[in-house]
Amino acid sequence: MALSREEIAARYGTALFGYAQDMNSLDAVHADLQELAQAVSANPQILSVFSDPIFNSDEKRASLAVIEKDFNVEVQNFLNFLLEYDRFADLLDIIDRFNDLYDQKNKITSGTATTAVELDDAQLAALSKGYAQKYGLKDVRLENKVDESILGGVILRIGDRLIDGSVKNKLKKIRVQLINKD
Structure with missing residues (x-):
């Protein structure tokens, strides 16, 4: 076979x-x-x-x-x-x-940072470093993807983890809360 x-x-x-x-x-x-x-x-x-x-x-x-x-x-x-x-x-x-x-073995991972505007290398490195420290990784290699529809903030997709810190998502949560209050 x-x-x-x-x-x-x-x-x-x-x-x-x-x-x-x-x-x-x-x-x-x-x-x-x-x-x-x-x-x-x-x-x-x-x-x-x-x-x-x-x-x-x-x-x-x-x-x-x-x-x-x-x-x-x-x-x-x-x-x-x-x-x-x-x-x-x-x-x-x-x-x-x-x-x-x-x-x-070396606790290195890759992912995507989706933002409304393109991040410069220093911003991408700071985001990568922060994520690596929070999750006990040695390094995180991030690729920046621009999507103006998220309005602002950042959406991180690393492995099977998604962290949505976009303005669009926050506005959606506020809307749901206001609708559920009534």
């Missing part, structure tokens, strides 16, 4: 995470994987070279040697493992799973 992309990403990403932890190189592996993911995202044809049956294994190994030369040993070993088992097409999904595990 063939494995789905999600199952492959979960198995290989978890295995790489465990391997990097065992080798005490989690941060170095994470940094190399971020660099690799950026390169592959910018040049998606890289993956097709390593997945294409037209190229023989010697050609693929030679190409991989050029790409991996600046990476640490753990990443090199893992990339060679992916090549040997023909799993290069799943590389970005595997990196995403690794990143999820890395973020969990």
Whole structure:
């Protein structure tokens, strides 16, 4: 029975995470994987070279040697493992799973701050820092989304948590209270 992309990403990403932890190189592996993911995202044809049956294994190994030369040993070993088992097409999904595990271990999360006007970097950093402190996290990476319909305030969506501090929501609550009073 063939494995789905999600199952492959979960198995290989978890295995790489465990391997990097065992080798005490989690941060170095994470940094190399971020660099690799950026390169592959910018040049998606890289993956097709390593997945294409037209190229023989010697050609693929030679190409991989050029790409991996600046990476640490753990990443090199893992990339060679992916090549040997023909799993290069799943590389970005595997990196995403690794990143999820890395973020969990390091208490890092991501989310969206929806505001009526665009926040500058300092405002976004202060919002991120405040949320991280309140919920015992090391870091919160926030993306700012502008929605003028909220009138003011901020709506934070981080993971499965939603904090609606928008003016629109507050006005709605006041309206409900006034209606229920009568």
